[in-house]
Amino acid sequence: MAHSAKRCRRASWHFPLIAILLLVSAAQISAQAQKVVAIEVKGNNAISTEAILSALRTAIGADLSQQQVDEDRRSLERLGFFHEVTTYVEPAPGGVKVVFSVVENPKVTKIEITGNTKVPEAELRKVMLTQEGAVFSEATLEKDIAAIHKLYREQGYALARVTDECTLTPEGTLKIPIAEGWIEAINVRGNKKTKTRIILREMETKPGDVFDARQLQKDLMRLRNLDYFEMLDFQPADASEPGKVVLDVNVREKKTGTVSVGLGYSSRERLVGFADITEHNFRGVGQQIGLRWEAGQFTNRSGYEFSFTDPWMLGKRTSLGFQFYNRTTNRPLLTNVVLNSAVQELNTWVFERRKGLGISVGKPAGEFTRLLLDLRSDDVLYSTVPGYLDPDQDAALTDQVLRLSDGRVTSATLRGVRDTRDLAINPHRGAFYSVSTELAGGPLGGTWSFGKIGVDLRRYFPIGRAKPDGSNQKVLATRLMAGASIGKMPLSEHYWLGGAETLRGYREDEFNGTRMLLLSTEFRVPLGTSLQGVTFFDCGYAWPRNQGLRLGELKPAVGLGLRVITPLGPLRLDYGFGTDGGRSHFSIGHVF
Incomplete structure (x- = not known):
């Protein structure tokens, strides 16, 4: 039991x-069978009933669905304006009434942004939806934070963040603290020869600065243009505390000096014997030094040149360079000269022996601009090349004409250079502009007094898409060179056009004069990792002083070329077709 x-x-x-x-x-x-005959919103003050109802899918006249009511509650919560949302159902004549009871967030009485040093507060407020006097919304705040992050990224500050301390105080103050991503330290890794301070001095970015991707890109371009490294990149790393970053500069050095002795061939000198020492990172401190001895078959004479440049004199971004030289160059000379009040035609090959020294001082005048002052003093002596005098030409007269160009040239040249090329040795984009004014004689002394003005304008346009490292980038390169002069000027100071460095498809220095114009265009197409194909068009001429400037006399040329990319720069082979046929040219480096 x-x-x-x-x-x-x-x-x-x-x-x-x-x-x-x-x-x-x-x-x-x-309940499920009952109709919704009314919807009521309670507790709202700042947020209108219409705004709340527009967020609901429960509708009058529809069958009551508790699942839909719950979804509507979550929708109101997602609006972010309410601290609490509750729902309940009450009987009503003919059905039920659904009640949404809300507790609003407090109003934002003040917005307080701190930590911003790179982006003004006014710009930050422009991208924010939250306004003072409005009800605080967590959803809107999330959008504001995303907009602030985007604004910083667009301006290059990729590590800037709104911190977790973003809060709304009981008094209604919305505090938005920003950590902009300060650089705690910069570590250089992989350099064995180059001194760390030499790398760091080229960077505008310093410890204590905000991580700025745009400035770092400029620093990277400046370091690449030193041509000390075959690999170079920047990597951010964790710092000792949140909101900061350590910047690692990773490099792999390449050879920056050469010692060469041997025989070579050039379009100008034919067979050449030479000894050459160059180093553009001397002692690992960025100094440039060069020594060359050369003897040419055509000139049958030897010459030498020594140069030294310190790009950072006394620890400042002021360059100082000097050179002294004694060299002989052969030139074809076809020109008209005035002698004893009569015009005489000169047609021969001449030796130009130039002995002198030069000093150059440069100083930055902006982010990409430098001003340079060049001083030089040359002693120049001309002579005819045995066996190359026109048989119909009087040798004594020729010698008399050449004596008119012997003497000393002492001049000062002021140059302004703006260089925005991404890579000076093989540019893909950017520009190089140079404007110069040279004055000779007068208070400087010397045999002649004259003035020259010149421009060298180059632009580089990337064509099509390329790999991230730019290794397969097609490039359209353009150049405009022009020059003019006043006063009495010797042959050594004329503008000389023709040959590998100026007007391809013609003899070296085939045209000379006191005014000059040269236009060039190249289309460069990668043919592999170390080979580049080129099509080019050159057009130019140099006019003697006693001849008018006639654009119809411009000499055109078209051609093809190959560039073999080496650590020393591109090895260049061009074949140009001028008005008198084709001619090959070989040299080192791009023409421009």
Whole structure:
């Protein structure tokens, strides 16, 4: 009996529970069958009832769906304006009324932005949706934070973040602290020859600065143009505390000096014997030094040249360079000269022996601009090349004419250079502009007094898409050179056009004069990792002083070329077609 009583008691406990479940189920079934006849919003003050209702999908006249009511509650929560949202259903004539009760967030009485040093507060407020006097919304704040991050990224500050301390105080002050990503330290890795300070001095970015991707790109371009490294990149690393970063500068050095002795061939000197020492990172401190001795078959004379440049004199970005030289060059000379009040035609090959020294000082005048002052003093002596005098020409007269160009040239040249090329040795984009004014004689002394003005304008346009490292980038390169002069000027100071470095398809220095114009265009196409094909068009001429400037006399040339990319620069082979046929040219480096 005891067992039976126990089972009855258990059964009597189950009966009320079953009854309750049946009642709830019946109520739910009844509710699901009922129509929504009214929707009420309670508790809202700043947020209008219309704005709240527009966020709901529960509609008057529809069957009541608790699932939809719950989804509407979550939708209101996602608006971000409410601290709490509750719902309940009340009986109403003809159906039920759904009530949405909300507790609004406090109003934002003040927005306080801190930590911003690179982006003005006014610019930050422009991208924010949250306004003072409006109800605080977490959803809107999330959009504001994303907009602030985007604004910083667009200006190059890729590591800037709104910190986790972003809060709304009980008084309604919205505090937005920003960590802009300060650079704690810069570590240089991989340099064995180049001194660390030499690398760091080229960078505008310093420890304590905000991580600026745009400035770092400029620093990277400046370091690449040093031509000390075959690999160079920047990598951010974790710092000792949040909001800061360590910048690793990773390099792999390449050879920056050459020593060569041997025989070579040039379009100008034919067979050449030479000894050459160059180093453009002397002692690992960035100094440039060069020594060359050369003897040419055509000139049958030897020459030498020594140069030295310190790009950072006394630890400042002021360059100082000097050179002294004694060299002989052969030139074809076809020109008209005035001698004894008569015009005489001169047609011969001449030796130009130039001995002198030069000093150059340069100083930055902007981010990409430098001003340079060049001083030089040359002693120049001319002579005819045996066996190359026109048989119909008087040798004594020729010698008399050449003596008119012997003497000393002492001059000062002021140059302004703006260089925005991405890579000076093999540019893909950017520009190089140079404007110069030279004055000779007068207070400087020397045999002649004259003035010259010149421009050298180059632009580089990337064509099509390229790999991230730019290794397969097609490039359209253009150049305009022009020059003019006043005063009495010797042959050594004339503008000389023709040959590998100026007007291809013609002899070296085939044209000379006191005014000059040269236009060049190249289309450069990669043919592999170290080979480049080129098509080019050159057009230019040099006019003597006693001849008018006639553009119809411009000499055109078209041609093809190959560039073999080496650590020393591109080895260049061109074949140009001028008005008198084709001619090959070989040299080192791009023409421009």
